[in-house]
Amino acid sequence: xxxxxxxxxxxxxxxxxxxxxxxxxxxxxxxxxxxxxxxxxxxxxxxxxxxxxxxxxxxxxxxxxxxxxxxxxxxxxxxxxxxxxxxxxxxxxxxxxxxxxxxxxxxxxxxxxxxxxxxxxxxxxxxxxxxxxxxxxxxxxxxxxxxxxxxxxxxxxxxxxxxxxxxxxxxxxxxxxxxxxxxxxxxxxxxxxxx
Numbered sequence: 067x068x069x070x071x072x073x074x075x076x077x078x079x080x081x082x083x084x085x086x087x088x089x090x091x092x093x094x095x096x097x098x099x100x101x102x103x104x105x106x107x108x109x110x111x112x113x114x115x116x117x118x119x120x121x122x123x124x125x126x127x128x129x130x131x132x133x134x135x136x137x138x139x140x141x142x143x144x145x146x147x148x149x150x151x152x153x154x155x156x157x158x159x160x161x162x163x164x165x166x167x168x169x170x171x172x173x174x175x176x177x178x179x180x181x182x183x184x185x186x187x188x189x190x191x192x193x194x195x196x197x198x199x200x201x202x203x204x205x206x207x208x209x210x211x212x213x214x215x216x217x218x219x220x221x222x223x224x225x226x227x228x229x230x231x232x233x234x235x236x237x238x239x240x241x242x243x244x245x246x247x248x249x250x251x252x253x254x255x256x257x258x259x260x261x
Contacts, residue, residue, distance in 0.1 A: 067119050069118060071116070071117060072118065072227075073092070073113050073116060075232065082245060082246050083244070083245045084230065084244040085241050085242070085243050086230060087115070087232065087239065087242075088114065088133075088233050089115070090237065091111070091234065091235065091236070091237075092113050092233055092239065093113070093234075094112055094114050094116070094153065094171075094177075094233065095110060095112075095171065095179075095235070096110055096150075096151065096176055096177045097110055097176050097177050111235065112150055114231055114234075115232045116145060116147070116230070116231050117230045117232075118145070119227070120225050120227055121196075121225070121228050121251070123251065124195075124251070125195075125196050126194070126196075126252055126254060127144055127249045127250075128191065128192070128246070128247075128248050129191070129193075129248070130189060130244070130246050131143070131242070132158075132189035132190075132242075132243045133240065133242045134241070135166055136160070136237055137160065137236050137237020137238065138161070138236045138237070139159060139233065139235040139237075140159065140233070140234050140237055141157035141160070141233045142158050142230075142243065143156060143158070143159075143230070144156050144194055144228070144229070145229065146194060146220070146227065147226065148221070148222040152173065152174055152175075152220060152221065153220075154170065154171065154173065154203075155170065155171050155231055156170050156203035157169040157171070157192075157231075158185070161181055165184040166184065166187070166190075167182055167183065168185065168192070168205035168215045169182060170203050170215055172218050174220070174221070180215075182205065182215035183205065183215065187207075190205055190206065190207060191207070192204070192206075193205070193206070193260055195260050197253055197254060199219055199220055200218075200257055201218055201219070202214055202218075202257045202258060203215050214259070214260065217257065230244050230247070
């Protein structure tokens, strides 16, 4: 499987472990900034390192992710992308509530933002399934039992970019770790269950 870069960064591969550096102030988010008295609203950025391959048709991507959870919105993520205005990402993120959570963003022009379940520890498994132009994101604490965090539709072409995203929207950046990456060309029988 051939991989490519969008916003190239430093990468190190050891066995089935991939380490990607998320530079400071990097993200994928498309939205307008509104004033708010407290807290941080995401900026519009499309500069985070994305290490991707192109897949045609249905597939299942699964990977274990981890990082140090230093700054708000730090994340090791997976992303599917049609183009710069049509994409979705599944993140294991340090939220603005101070939790480690499975977070998803779907972008069709503008980005939304949805915090999923809070998880313990600095590592989790993420999964994305495609059936036609329907997609589902799943998370797992143990790599065996996966739970749906998001089901959505993207107006994508048969061939889509899919891969690893390393982000640090507010902080100084750092290492994002991806282990046991698998991308299998298959059609799941139940996209909500991811199997």
